[in-house]
Amino acid sequence: MTPILYDDIGSFPLPPEISKTTLSDAAFNRDNDSWLFSVLDNIMKYKIEAGVQIPNYAQARDMTEQFLRPIRDENCCGAPFDLKEECAKTVEMDALDLYFQEIKEESGEKPQVRMCVTGPTELYLKEFGGAVYTDIYRLFAKNVDLFVKTAMKRVKNCQISTVSIDEPSIGINPDLALPADEIISALTVAGKTASQNGADVEIHIHSPLYYELACQAESIHVIGMESAATPSYADMIDKKTLLEYDTYVRAGITRTDIFSMAGALNEKYGGNVWDKPEIMNEIITEIETPAVAEKRLENLYKIFGDRIKYAGPDCGLGSWPSQELAAALLKNTGIAIKNFNEKHQ
DSSP: OOOOEEBOOSBOOOOTTOOHHHHHHHHHHOSOHHHHHHHHHHHHHHHHHTTOSBOBOOBOSOTTHHHHHHHHOGGGEEETTEEOGGGOOOHHHHHHHHHTHHHHHHHSSOOEEEEEEEOHHHHHHHHHTTOOOHHHHHHHHHHHHHHHHHHHHHOOSSEEEEEEEEOTTTTTOTTOOSOHHHHHHHHHHHTHHHHHTTOEEEEEOSOGGGHHHHHHSTTOOEEEEOTTTOGGGGGGSOHHHHHHTTOEEEEEEEOOOHHHHHHHHHHHHTSOOTTOHHHHTHIIIIISOHHHHHHHHHHHHHHHGGGEEEEEESSOOTTSSOHHHHHHHHHHHHHHHHHHHHHTO
16 A cells, blocks of 8 residues: 555644734735744744644635735736736745755755645635636636746745645535636646646645536646545545546545534533633544544545545644644644554555
8 A cells, every 4th residue: 555645734823922914914025034934934843743744834824815915916917817927926935945945955855845725716706706707717727826836936945746726615605606617627727837747736625515626627636525524525525536537535534623622622611611721632632632533544545445645634723722732633643644554554
């Protein structure tokens, strides 16, 4: 069996003294890179120490505004919504590349990393809702690809081996009125450069209801499943369809729905436990343990076999109450994948 790879979705809590607004402003203005990069580097350190093999850049900004803000800026566009390459920069990738410089110089090898980009459908829905303007939607797909293309040109000390197109609204947003063939085409364009450069292109969706659209997108090769919190999602994906399109799955094996888990603890202890670390710690000592995660992976392997290429947490950890608790979940996830791979060698 080819070992299953461990990657993460991207988002991670900030330290309590730092707000997302402050970090966002620093990322857009680029007026304090030393401070900004130190915050992002610390997040990456947590991920690496937790055992994530292909860590996503430290995603700490709003996932749509991060990309929409330059797309809306008329100074960054040759025509409305048509982004210029010089504005399609991802500061988090710059920070990640610098973070790995010393490691690359010492080892002589470029560490593998994951880049996530908010997909054209998600960006379009945020900007236009249920209206259908296919010409603009196509521009958004082109822009998403441009962010990846620019990052691949700029990084020198790491290898972008995985690119995730994040499309959580596909399958759950009732406002989505874009034709299926347009969605397939847009996803293909959004992942074009990554695929042509040998990266695995994943799609991160919150529901696999329309996963076949992604299978039909030529540049997408991996379907993400939030299968830890919702095991029934695995029943919605047909292995025969995956084989037909030579597509794999990324299995979610640890829950990230922190509010649901905290709610269960609230009921157990009869009060708000959100600010009680000693109780919230039960999430990683009793609920989302390595043994639980490994069992989930075993169950999914019985269904999909070698069609599972990646595994990790269901979604991002940006809403978690502390960096330490989020890192502990990542560590538990890594232990589970390592144990699974060793048993199936």
